[in-house]
Amino acid sequence: MKLKYPKNGKFGEFGGRYIPETLVPAVEELEQAYLKYKDDADFKKELHYYLTQYAGRPTPLYFAENLTKIAGGAKIYLKREDLLHGGAHKINNTLGQGLLAKRMKKKRIIAETGAGQHGVATAMACSALGLDGEVYMGYKDTQRQKLNVFRMNLLGSKVHPVKEGTQTLKDAINEAIRDWITNVKTTYYLLGSAVGPHPYPVMVRDFQSVIGNEILTQMKKLEKKSPDSVIACVGGGSNAIGTFYPLIDENTKMFGIEAGGEGVKSGHHSATLVGGSKGILHGMLTYLLQDKEGQISETHSISAGLDYPGVGPEHSYLKDAKRVKYDAVNDKEAVEAFLLLSKHEGIIPALESSHAIAYAVKMAKNMPKSESIVVTLSGRGDKDVEEVGRYLNKNVKNKK
C-alpha cells in the first residue's frame, strides 16, 4: 500500500506533468535537486535546525479534554500545527523548499496563496534564508484576508493581487505558473500544497510528513498505540497528506474533510473528492470540480484556504484505493466548530481546520471512550475572526 515514490511521477493514474514545454527542464532540474538533497546529511541538518529553532517544532499533541467531554465519546487530541511560527503548518514546506532553492542557486522565489498562510510562510522563509519573495494572491482573497496581505508586506515580500478568472487560489496558481514560464531560469516556484506537476506533490508531502511522524511518536508515548483515527482538512491537501502518509501502514482510520460550502448538493462548495470528477489542471491529473465539457467550476467555501477546485493527486489515489475516507463539512458546521473550540478550549482554530474539528466532534460521539482521534489543527484562526464576524452578522440578519 505504501507508495515510496511515484512511478513516472504518478500515483496510479493520478499526478503526472501536464505542463508547457518551457517548464519541462525546470521540473526536471527540480526533481534532480530534490533527489540529491532530500537524504543529504547537511540538508537534513539545516532543515532540522530551522524547523526546531525557527519554526518551533515539535508541536504539541494536546489532549482536548473539554472538547472530548462535549462530544462524549472518543478522546480527541489536537496536533497543534497552529502553534508553529506564522500560525500554520505551511512553514514546514516553505523552509524545506527555501533551503532547496538556495542550493539550486535560485534567489527569486514566487508563490501562490489562498488564505494567505502559505504566502506568509513563504515570506518568512524568504526573509530568514535571504531570498526574494513575490506572492500571487487572488484579488477576492486579498480582500477577505487583508491581515495576511499586510503581514507579507511587513515580512518583505511583494504581493501581486490577481484579478483574472475567479480571483481566488486557482487563478493565483495560473498567474504564478505564467510568471515561472517567463522567468524560468532565475526563479524558483515555491508551491504551497501537495498539488501541481511532479515532483511537487511528492516533495510537499515529504516536507509535511513531519506532522504524521510526530503524531505517531507522540501517540505511542501517550496512548501506547497509533491513533485509532486521524482527521485533517483537505483543500489542496498538504496538511492532510503530511498527516496521513506516515500512518498509511498503521492500523489507523483516516478521514480527509473537504469544504462543503453551502452544501455539496447546492453546487456552491469546494468538495473536490466528494463531488468531483477526474480531469487535468495545474499540471496534474486528479479529481476536479468541472462542468461536463471540462471547464473548471467556480468553487465556494467560507475558508479561502480550501477554496480550490482541484486536490493533490495522492489524495485522488487514496480515495480510489479506499484507504482514506473523504467527506465534506459545510460553512455553518465549520463556523460552529470554530466557536466551540474557541470558547471551550481557548484555541481559535483556522476556518480550514475548523472543518476537521467539526467532523471530529461528530465522529467522537459514536466512538467508544477507549479510542482516540487525532485532529490536525493546521492553523490558527486570528486571520479569520473578521470573516466569521461577517458570517455571523449575515446569518443573524437573515434569521430576522
Next chain:
Amino acid sequence: MSRIKNKFQDLRSKNQKALIAYVMAGFPSEKGTISAVRGLTKGGADIIELGMPFSDPLADGPVIQNAGFQALQKGMNFEKFLAIVKKIRKETDIPLVLMTYTNLLYRHGYEKFISIVKSVGIDGLILPDMPIDESGDFLKAARKYKMDTIFLISPNTSSERIKKIASTSSGFLYLVSVFGTTGGQQQFQNYTTHAIKNAKKILVGKIPLGVGFGVSNPDQAKFIIKSGADAIIVGSAFLRLMENTTVEKIEGKIEHFTKSLKKATISE
C-alpha cells in the same frame, strides 16, 4: 496526405513561407469569428488556428486570456465550436488547427473528442499543456483518426528532446519563440534566433518549423523568417485588432493586416 502537409509542400514549390493565424472561437462573437476567418483567407493566411476557450489558460498572456474569458461568458461551448468549424468548412478548404487545453479532450475522452472534431474538418491539434511524456493515449487516438499532432518546443528544450518531440509531431513543429506566455514582445533577443537555427539544424527538413508567441508585426515576421523559420504564427495581434471593432469591420481590418504579414513570408 493531410491538408497541412499539402499546404507546406505547395508553399515550398512557390518558395514561400507559411503564415499561420490564430483566432479565438467565439470572440468577439460567433459571427465575429466567421468574419475574421474570411478576412484571414482573403488576406492570404495559409493555416488557421482556432482557439477553443478554457477556463484556466495557463500558457496564455492577457490578450488571449481575455478573448477566451469573453467567449466563455457569451456561452461558447463544444457544440457551438463545431458549428463554427462547419460554417468555415463550407467556405474554405484552408487547413484548420484546433488549439486548446488538454482537459477539454480528457473530459470527453481523447478518442471521442478527436473523432468528432476530425469529422467536422479539423486537421491538427495543439495542446500547450500536453508534453510528449504524457501523450500516450492522446497520440493513439490522434493516429487512429489521422489527426496531425503539433507539439511545442521551447528555447530551453535540449537537442535530444527536440528530436524526440519532432518525431512525435506531424504537420509542423511549434517553436515557442520566447520565455513567456502568448502575446506581443517589444523585441526578440539573440536566444530566439539561436533557438530557431538550432531547431532547423536538428530537424534537417523532416518537418516544418513554425515560430510563435510574441510575433505581432511584419518586421518581426521578417526577422523570424530570416532566422530560418518555415512559418510564423500570429495570434494576440489579430485578437487585439478585433477587440474594439464592430463585427462589420472585422473582415476588412483582418484582411488588411493579414496581407501585410503575408508579404513578409514571400521572399523578394
